[in-house]
Amino acid sequence: MKSGRLFYFLAIVLVVSSGALGGLHAHANENTYFHRYVGDETCEVCHSSARIGNQFQIWKASPHARAYRDLGSPEALSIARKMGIADPKNDMRCLSCHTTAAGTHLPQVISTFRKRDGVQCESCHGPGEDYSHFSTMIDPVKSHQAGLVDHPEKTCTTCHNPSSPTFQGFDYQKSLSEISHPVPDAYRKEMRDAYGEAQK
Numbered sequence: 001m002k003s004g005r006l007f008y009f010l011a012i013v014l015v016v017s018s019g020a021l022g023g024l025h026a027h028a029n030e031n032t033y034f035h036r037y038v039g040d041e042t043c044e045v046c047h048s049s050a051r052i053g054n055q056f057q058i059w060k061a062s063p064h065a066r067a068y069r070d071l072g073s074p075e076a077l078s079i080a081r082k083m084g085i086a087d088p089k090n091d092m093r094c095l096s097c098h099t100t101a102a103g104t105h106l107p108q109v110i111s112t113f114r115k116r117d118g119v120q121c122e123s124c125h126g127p128g129e130d131y132s133h134f135s136t137m138i139d140p141v142k143s144h145q146a147g148l149v150d151h152p153e154k155t156c157t158t159c160h161n162p163s164s165p166t167f168q169g170f171d172y173q174k175s176l177s178e179i180s181h182p183v184p185d186a187y188r189k190e191m192r193d194a195y196g197e198a199q200k
Contacts, residue, residue: 035127035147037101039113040120055181067098067118079165097159125149138195
């Protein structure tokens with residue numbers, strides 16, 4: 001009798017938890033759609049050619065790409081000690097600004113995502129699972145509907161603010177110009193010619 005009740009209880013728990021997990025992808029942001037993180041290698045596929053503007057290389061040469069690695073530097077270790085942090089590479093107070101999607105796990109990230117790649121494209125542009133496909137990215141309206149974000153000043157200031165132990169002020173426009181990686185006009189025209197109205 002008791003084992004029957006236990007089995008029934010476990011079956012109910014399994015059904016409820018399966019439904020909850022299955023629903024995660026369908027209800028997370030304001031648009032009631034949950035976008036997952038894919039990692040910078042997914043972005044690299046299309047954004048590493050000169051023709052489209054070398055966005056990946058510009059990011060790779062930036063402090064954002066080194067952010068996680070920098071947590072192992074003598075300077076970071078010294079700051080961590082003063083803050084009572086034993087290992088900055090494993091403390092959320094550091095990871096929240098030195099990695100993308102800090103504290104998130106499956107199903108919010110997929111297997112191509114690596115925290116060691118630091119502050120990746122998706123930190124600024126939003127989780128890319130649904131906009132990273134070429135057929136979506138060539139259409140500015142579709143890509144934004146699928147979660148692509150541009151010029152996210154609020155996102156920048158979640159880390160670039162006085163709570164950071166290395167904060168020395170933050171000028172959004174100046175900082176944006178330092179990491180600027182626009183798509184060249186020639187490529188935009190090429191896409192308009194090839195795919196029509198989507199690129200206007």
